[in-house]
Every structure is written in structure tokens, then in C-alpha cells.
Amino acid sequence: MFTEERLEAIEEKLQKDGKVRVKELSELFQVSEDCIRKDLKILENGGKLKRTYGGAILSKDYPLERNVIDRKGYHLEKKTVIAKKALDLINDNETIFLDISTTNIKLAELLAESGKKLVVVSNMIDILQILARSPSITAIGTGGTMFSSVNGFMGAAAIEVIKQYSFDRAYIGSCGIDMTDYSITTLGAEDGLTKKAVLQSSRHKYVLMEKEKFYFNDSFKFAHFEDINGIITDEFPDKDIIEALDAAGVRLV
Numbered sequence: 001m002f003t004e005e006r007l008e009a010i011e012e013k014l015q016k017d018g019k020v021r022v023k024e025l026s027e028l029f030q031v032s033e034d035c036i037r038k039d040l041k042i043l044e045n046g047g048k049l050k051r052t053y054g055g056a057i058l059s060k061d062y063p064l065e066r067n068v069i070d071r072k073g074y075h076l077e078k079k080t081v082i083a084k085k086a087l088d089l090i091n092d093n094e095t096i097f098l099d100i101s102t103t104n105i106k107l108a109e110l111l112a113e114s115g116k117k118l119v120v121v122s123n124m125i126d127i128l129q130i131l132a133r134s135p136s137i138t139a140i141g142t143g144g145t146m147f148s149s150v151n152g153f154m155g156a157a158a159i160e161v162i163k164q165y166s167f168d169r170a171y172i173g174s175c176g177i178d179m180t181d182y183s184i185t186t187l188g189a190e191d192g193l194t195k196k197a198v199l200q201s202s203r204h205k206y207v208l209m210e211k212e213k214f215y216f217n218d219s220f221k222f223a224h225f226e227d228i229n230g231i232i233t234d235e236f237p238d239k240d241i242i243e244a245l246d247a248a249g250v251r252l253v
Contacts, residue, residue, distance in 0.1 A: 021055040052215035078234040094168040101173025124152035170202035175218035183221040192222035
């Protein structure tokens with residue numbers, strides 16, 4: 001099979017299944033995995049797909065292009081599963097941090113209904129508004145520079161406030177994981193440095209993310225596996241990722 005024919009076949013499989021894996025394509029076309037990776041790079045350069053860890057997904061299915069306002073209704077069922085798992089880990093009288101995250105919006109809703117007695121610090125306005133409804137929760141905003149794209153505060157001023165706290169538990173959003181160096185990523189430096197400050201001020205540190213985010217990453221690395229205690233997700237990823245998490249001492253919830 002010529003390269004052009006293989007590229008066309010890969011694109012057809014993507015359109016049908018929404019994603020492809022390097023190993024499976026290598027076996028299907030009887031070529032090396034390196035050859036398939038080159039094919040995927042060609043297709044990515046042409047805007048046909050987004051390469052991920054071990055494969056690729058359709059460009060139109062790549063959710064990181066959405067801002068926070070757009071993502072509120074995206075994968076809502078999965079976010080509810082994650083939020084319920086996160087809620088079960090929280091004890092009365094804890095001080096916790098809820099990072100800018102659409103999953104944390106759902107967690108805030110569950111907390112407001114739970115009756116748990118907590119102090120909750122957040123840099124996201126949506127979360128603070130929800131928590132303010134609960135008489136048992138003291139909601140504290142970081143303040144700082146307001147970013148309308150996330151409806152929250154990021155940057156130096158917010159970081160200075162975060163540094164003054166010692167959180168029992170922190171729940172951090174992520175745009176994906178880079179499995180080549182086990183880093184946890186987000187969209188940009190302002191958000192990444194703010195998340196990093198939260199991790200440094202917390203005892204129990206959890207990243208909240210859907211299963212699909214194990215297979216792609218964004219531009220700014222704000223932490224590595226050794227910097228967190230666990231990842232809370234809707235479904236467990238592939239075996240090789242689970243083994244890497246286990247070797248790094250990261251709990252998968």
C-alpha cells in the first residue's frame with residue numbers, strides 16, 4: 001500500500017471511530033509503529049487530527065479549544081461521576097481549594113447540598129456563587145487579575161493570597177497529561193503558575209479530569225506525577241498508563 005492510500009485509510013478510520021491507536025494501525029497495515037507515527041504527523045500538519053499518547057483523535061473532537069464558558073455543558077455526565085468521587089474524599093472541618101475547572105463547578109454544587117462544614121477557597125467566580133448558598137460553607141475568593149475566558153482570577157495577585165493558606169485538600173483541573181515525561185498540563189502560564197501555587201500549599205492534591213485527557217496534553221506543564229497524590233477520573237485509562245501511575249505512587253480514583 002502506498003503512503004497516500006494508507007493516509008486516506010487512516011483518515012477514514014478516524015471518521016468512523018473518532019480515534020486510532022498506533023499499535024493497531026501498525027498491525028492493520030503491516031508497517032512499523034514509527035511509520036504510523038510519521039503518517040499521523042502528516043495528517044496532524046494537515047489539520048486532520050490531533051495526535052495523542054499512543055494514537056490520535058479527530059481535530060474536531062479535541063476539547064481544549066473550548067473556553068470555560070463553552071465547556072460547562074461538555075461531558076456533563078462524566079464530570080458528575082468525577083465530582084461525586086471527589087466529594088466522598090472530603091471530611092467535615094477541612095479547608096479545601098477548588099481550582100478553575102468546570103468539573104469543580106459540579107463539585108461545588110454537590111458540596112453546597114451536602115451539609116458538610118468546610119472552608120472553601122477558590123479563584124473561580126462560578127464556584128464562589130454556588131458555595132455562597134450553603135450556610136455550612138465559608139467561601140473565600142482569592143481575588144487578583146480577572147480573566148473573562150475562565151470567569152476567574154489568575155496570576156501574581158491570586159498566587160500571593162493562595163500562599164497564605166494551608167489546604168487540607170486541593171482539587172485541580174487539567175487540560176491533559178504528557179506521558180512522555182509524566183507532566184500535567186494546562187493552557188497557559190498564568191493558569192499553570194496559579195495551579196502550581198495551590199499544589200505547593202496543599203497536603204492532599206488531586207487532579208480532576210476525564211479519561212480522554214490521559215491521551216493528549218496542552219502547552220504549559222505545571223506539575224509532574226510526583227507532585228500530586230491522585231487523579232480522579234470517570235473511567236480508568238489503558239493498562240500502560242495505570243502501571244505508570246502506580247509506579248509513580250499516584251492513586252487513581
